[in-house]
Amino acid sequence: MKKLFIGGAVIAALSVAAYVAIPNPPSPSTAETALPPEGAPLVNIVVPDQLSxxxxxxxxxxxxxxxxxxxxxxxxxxxxxxxxxxxxxxxxxxxxxxxxxxxxxxxxxxxxxxxxxxxxxxxxxxxxxxxxxxxxxxxxxxxxx
CATH class of the missing domain: 1.10.760.10 (Cytochrome c-like domain)
Structure with a gap:
């Protein structure tokens, strides 16, 4: 029983160590997640130089x-x-x-x-x-x- 408890404690300690050692991915910046403001154009277009x-x-x-x-x-x-x-x-x-x-x-x-x-x-x-x-x-x- 004592070996089972020690084994569980070792697994838990290794899990915590692995969690702490793995770097967290960077969170997206506000600019990457921000939606365009209301009223912004939905598409970008080419406007001809001359119109009829x-x-x-x-x-x-x-x-x-x-x-x-x-x-x-x-x-x-x-x-x-x-x-x-x-x-x-x-x-x-x-x-x-x-x-x-x-x-x-x-x-x-x-x-x-x-x-x-x-x-x-x-x-x-x-x-x-x-x-x-x-x-x-x-x-x-x-x-x-």
Whole structure:
């Protein structure tokens, strides 16, 4: 019985020594674990040097109506709305008409966890057409065709 007790004590002592001898992995720094702040862009994009005249008008309309939720240059905003410069919104999946319908009727959340998009009052079909021209030029500049 005494040998069993000594053997158990030796195993316990070795276990403690091994635990103390093994270095703890460094904990991640705050910068590594911090999430981007609310409102930060969701994607990084290339903005073309030149926009067509229709896309320039679209940028003006986009900045006035859409950028609040979808971010500057359609990069999305953490906590607000998705990026439109994303393969989900490529023309074969979300046609130009889908943008018009979204503005007129709103959109029930289905691709992203941002909640529903409400209809956008006061935005004309012409406004939407120029906004879509702007978004499509940004998409093409970023390899989304």
């Amino acid at each position: 005249s229709q896309a320039q008008l679209g940028k003006t309309a986009y900045d006035a109506v859409c950028a609040t939720c979808h971010g500057s240059n359609a990069t999305g905003k953490i906590g607000f709305g998705p990026p439109l410069i994303h393969p989900i919104y490529e023309p074969n999946h979300h046609s130009d008409m889908a943008f018009l319908m979204a503005v007129q009727n709103g959109v029930q959340a289905h691709h992203w966890p941002f909640g529903n998009m409400p209809p956008q009052a006061g935005v004309t079909n012409s406004d939407v057409n120029t906004i879509v021209a702007y978004v499509r030029e940004l998409q093409r500049a970023n390899g989304i065709n």
